[in-house]
Amino acid sequence: MNPKPILLAAEGLNKSFDGYKAIHELNFYLDEGELRTVIGPNGAGKTTFLDLITGRTKPDTGTLAWDDSKHDLLRLNEYEIYRLGIGRKFQTPTVYTDHTVMENLILSLAGSRGIFHCLFGKTSSNQLDRIESILETIKLTSHAHRKAGTLAHGQKQWLEIGMLLAQDARLLLVDEPAAGMTDEETHRTGELLLSLAGKHTIVVIEHDMTFVRQISQGRKVTVLHQGQVLCEGPVEKVQNDERVIEVYLGRKSKAA
Numbered sequence: 001m002n003p004k005p006i007l008l009a010a011e012g013l014n015k016s017f018d019g020y021k022a023i024h025e026l027n028f029y030l031d032e033g034e035l036r037t038v039i040g041p042n043g044a045g046k047t048t049f050l051d052l053i054t055g056r057t058k059p060d061t062g063t064l065a066w067d068d069s070k071h072d073l074l075r076l077n078e079y080e081i082y083r084l085g086i087g088r089k090f091q092t093p094t095v096y097t098d099h100t101v102m103e104n105l106i107l108s109l110a111g112s113r114g115i116f117h118c119l120f121g122k123t124s125s126n127q128l129d130r131i132e133s134i135l136e137t138i139k140l141t142s143h144a145h146r147k148a149g150t151l152a153h154g155q156k157q158w159l160e161i162g163m164l165l166a167q168d169a170r171l172l173l174v175d176e177p178a179a180g181m182t183d184e185e186t187h188r189t190g191e192l193l194l195s196l197a198g199k200h201t202i203v204v205i206e207h208d209m210t211f212v213r214q215i216s217q218g219r220k221v222t223v224l225h226q227g228q229v230l231c232e233g234p235v236e237k238v239q240n241d242e243r244v245i246e247v248y249l250g251r252k253s254k255a256a
Helices: 046-054 078-083 101-108 115-120 125-137 153-166 183-196 209-216 235-239 242-249
Strands: 006-017 020-031 035-039 061-066 086-089 171-175 201-205 220-225 228-234
Touching: 006 046, 020 046, 020 201, 020 228, 035 183, 035 209, 046 078, 046 086, 046 171, 046 201, 078 086, 086 153, 101 125, 101 153, 125 153, 125 183, 153 171, 153 183, 183 201, 183 209, 209 220, 209 235, 220 235, 220 242, 228 235, 228 242, 235 242
Parallel strands: 035 201, 035 220, 086 171, 171 201
Antiparallel strands: 006 020, 006 061, 220 228
C-alpha cells in the first residue's frame, strides 16, 4: 500500500521577535487527508506557526513545502497561498455579520469576483447545489436566510468552517474552535470536523482536552513547547507523557 503524500512539510523553521524565539528548529509533517490536533501552553508557538503557513509572517530560517514539495510556501504571498487551497479559521469568527448565512457562503465560493458580482450576479445551479450541500454539512440549512450577526457563537464558528469549504480549501487551519462554546456546541463541532477528515486535511489548535480526545481518537496529536515539537503521538500517549504533564498541564503526576 502506497503511503499518503505529505501535504505540508516544515523543516528547521525558526522565527524570532525582538530576540524572543517564537519558533525554534521546528519540524512538522502532515499527510494528505489527516486531521491533526496541535496543543501546547500559551506562548508555545502555535499561532506563529499558523502565521508562517499562511504567509502572514516569514521565518528567519527553514523550509516550508506544500503538496509533496511541489510548492515552496516561503516564496509565495498570502493571496497566492490562499489560492493553493490553504484556509484559516481564527479563534474569533470573522463572518460578514450584515449578510445572510447563504450570502457569506456565496462570497466565499472559489473563484468569486468581488462582493457586487457575488451578491447581485447570477449564481449557477452548480454553485447553489454546492452551497446547499455545505449548509447541510454545517447544520445551518434552516438558518440560510438569517443575518450571520444574529447567529449564536457556535453557529458562527460552523459558518466560518463552511466558508472554508466554499473556497475549496484543501487544508483547513482551525484555531481553538471550542473556545466560548457550550458543551453541546463543542461536541457538535467535533462531529463536524470528524465528518470532514479525509475529505480535507485539517489542523486544529486547541486547549480543551475533552474536545481534543473527541477528535483525536486513533489520530496523531502534536504538542508544541517553546516553539518546537515536544511530543507527538496518540492522544493517550501524549496526555500521559511526563514532559507534557509538566509543561502543559502544569503538574508532575499522571494525567487524568
